[in-house]
Amino acid sequence: MIENRPVSTAISHFVLLAGVAIVLFPIWITIVAASHDVARLLEVPLPLGLGDQFFENLKQVVGKGVEGSTPIGIMLFNSLVMALMIAFGKISISLLSAYAIVYFDFRFRMLFFWMIFITLMLPVEVRILPTYEVVAKLGMLDTYWGLTIPLIASATATFMFRQTFLSVPDELLEAARIDGAGPMQFFWDILLPVSRTSIAAMFVILFIYGWNQYLWPLLVTTDKNMMTIVMSIKNMMEALEETPKWHHIMMTALLAMIPPVLVVIGMQKLFVKGLTETEK
Amino acid sequence: MSDSSTKGSSQNPSHIRLKGVEKIYPNGYKAIHGIDMEIEEGEFVVLVGPSGCGKSTLLRMVAGLEDITHGEVYIAGRKVNDLEPSQRDIAMVFQNYALYPHMTVYKNMAYGLKNLGTPKDEIDKRVNEVAKLLELEELLNRRPKQLSGGQRQRVAMGRAIVRKPTAFLFDEPLSNLDAKLRVQMRLVIKNLQARLGTTTLYVTHDQVEAMTMADRLIVLKDGIAEQIGTPMELYDRPETQFVAGFIGSPAMNFIEADLSDDGNTLQFGDTKLPLKEKLSNQTSKITFGFRPEHVTLSDSGAMSLQVNLVEHLGAESIIHAKLGDSPITLRLNGHIDAKNGDTLKVDIDADRYHFFDKNAGIRI
Numbered sequence A: 001m002i003e004n005r006p007v008s009t010a011i012s013h014f015v016l017l018a019g020v021a022i023v024l025f026p027i028w029i030t031i032v033a034a035s036h037d038v039a040r041l042l043e044v045p046l047p048l049g050l051g052d053q054f055f056e057n058l059k060q061v062v063g064k065g066v067e068g069s070t071p072i073g074i075m076l077f078n079s080l081v082m083a084l085m086i087a088f089g090k091i092s093i094s095l096l097s098a099y100a101i102v103y104f105d106f107r108f109r110m111l112f113f114w115m116i117f118i119t120l121m122l123p124v125e126v127r128i129l130p131t132y133e134v135v136a137k138l139g140m141l142d143t144y145w146g147l148t149i150p151l152i153a154s155a156t157a158t159f160m161f162r163q164t165f166l167s168v169p170d171e172l173l174e175a176a177r178i179d180g181a182g183p184m185q186f187f188w189d190i191l192l193p194v195s196r197t198s199i200a201a202m203f204v205i206l207f208i209y210g211w212n213q214y215l216w217p218l219l220v221t222t223d224k225n226m227m228t229i230v231m232s233i234k235n236m237m238e239a240l241e242e243t244p245k246w247h248h249i250m251m252t253a254l255l256a257m258i259p260p261v262l263v264v265i266g267m268q269k270l271f272v273k274g275l276t277e278t279e280k
Numbered sequence B: 001m002s003d004s005s006t007k008g009s010s011q012n013p014s015h016i017r018l019k020g021v022e023k024i025y026p027n028g029y030k031a032i033h034g035i036d037m038e039i040e041e042g043e044f045v046v047l048v049g050p051s052g053c054g055k056s057t058l059l060r061m062v063a064g065l066e067d068i069t070h071g072e073v074y075i076a077g078r079k080v081n082d083l084e085p086s087q088r089d090i091a092m093v094f095q096n097y098a099l100y101p102h103m104t105v106y107k108n109m110a111y112g113l114k115n116l117g118t119p120k121d122e123i124d125k126r127v128n129e130v131a132k133l134l135e136l137e138e139l140l141n142r143r144p145k146q147l148s149g150g151q152r153q154r155v156a157m158g159r160a161i162v163r164k165p166t167a168f169l170f171d172e173p174l175s176n177l178d179a180k181l182r183v184q185m186r187l188v189i190k191n192l193q194a195r196l197g198t199t200t201l202y203v204t205h206d207q208v209e210a211m212t213m214a215d216r217l218i219v220l221k222d223g224i225a226e227q228i229g230t231p232m233e234l235y236d237r238p239e240t241q242f243v244a245g246f247i248g249s250p251a252m253n254f255i256e257a258d259l260s261d262d263g264n265t266l267q268f269g270d271t272k273l274p275l276k277e278k279l280s281n282q283t284s285k286i287t288f289g290f291r292p293e294h295v296t297l298s299d300s301g302a303m304s305l306q307v308n309l310v311e312h313l314g315a316e317s318i319i320h321a322k323l324g325d326s327p328i329t330l331r332l333n334g335h336i337d338a339k340n341g342d343t344l345k346v347d348i349d350a351d352r353y354h355f356f357d358k359n360a361g362i363r364i
């Protein structure tokens, strides 16, 4: 690993570059497709270079929207609300349940721990029908709550926070107890700030998880004004019985990528720290 | 003991009092076996013993961080068994300092006061006072990460002092520092405590630290208080063989010996040691102890030792030798010219003999 031989350096660079190319190629195709007009996209071979319609397409998609679809602004907003609600909701619930499991010695603690563990095996896709029925009966179809609560109600992040809390030295709790901090004060004043990098890492992961939700939003939203951008891309391809407007669809896809990218870039430092830092 | 809740009640001279304190951990392990002890107001008491003997456990029971299985703990006249740590009016310094990593030095020190509802300007005044006392003024805006070990140590002390508690509890506060700093901080802590006059219970496994800092010390072994006394009491008259071996450096020499029937002589190997006073014990099996520094070289000496190794420390020499099969250490002033294989004749100061029952390890 630490050896400094030119051959192995060259090979590892080659492997890395190949990996980057494989990841970037579809994105490049998306950008290319978003920069041509629809006629060019139906010709073979498909273009590999940029066209001159990029800003034209952008104006069209942002200004008028894709034909037969909800205005892009509304969909971006819906997606944003959904991703944020899922990220914040999951983080809040997971923080509290991890706090309870790590710091409190209550009856059936391990039972609760395993119950939470089991939710890992039951993502929404597995329990989709009963969940739909519950949401429908509660009258939450076509609401943000209906979009997010079933996705929040699983405990994936609990485990990460449990690990984080376990790595916090016991002496911090003891020092805080001597300093007169009650349980909630310790949670707010000490535990959360000390765990902030893990929380940030979890936020990034969950924001993207929320943003990319497809199946569930498709099921619970029928109102056009509740559509999210990710599900709408699929709809656009099937909308109207005519050839898909690839240039607009790709432009929408590009726009849909921007918020997650911004979140990742904005929180990159904390994110990496949160996933790699072991000492609190 | 009245159940008065007045702080530092004067009718009760002992400031911290343990009565039959026992600790059984949830896994059934009995870490503390019934300890009774009284600490006077302003006293500096050191709990010393080998690692795992229950020092931290006992200290943490006083702090309120561990439940007290049996017995009672009183602090400043109040029974504190059922009080939260914050209600006991104590402050604790941890081995790894346990500073809040995300708070500045100032906030670390202010946190406890803030939780007590102390007004802001009062907090400010006190933190600055303590910062001055501990020479932390320049560091108030730093985070713990940006401090050296010694500085963190002082912040941890500052956090304890700023609350003006009725007692300080220290759990091996110097063990993470290098040797030189440790000696320095020993003095700093001792001086500070004398100046503030705050009752202190201090845990360490280092007997030198214990001897130099303590007004009185408690030697703990396997959860039992072997002996409580001033450093000189423990040095001059250890009640058990364990205390005798634990206190003093280099450690006391022990020789298995037989007591003559009349109780007037002690025999080990070829050596016959006449005793100044008649000794009586149930069995004739005796452990004879003497300290390395209570020996003089003498051509007519009663004991002949085989030298193994000599350490020259300049002012003194440490000689590792053997008497028959028993290893013996001598500590003699100045430069002693001896080498491996030499025979040394020595006399032991007859006033400094220690005798222990071989089986029970109790002083005779």
Ligand SMILES: Nc1ncnc2c1ncn2[C@@H]1O[C@H](COP(=O)(O)OP(=O)(O)O)[C@@H](O)[C@H]1O
Binding pocket: B025, B026, B027, B029, B031, B049, B050, B051, B052, B053, B054, B055, B056, B057, B058
């Ligand atoms: N939470 C616990 N559960 C069970 N045994 C413990 C626990 N904490 C400490 N012990 C045991 O109690 C004994 C005393 O521990 P401790 O007070 O930490 O020793 P010291 O501070 O003197 O090194 C040790 O044998 C240790 O293994």
Ligand SMILES: [Mg+2]
Binding pocket: B055, B056, B057, B172
């Ligand atoms: Mg300890």
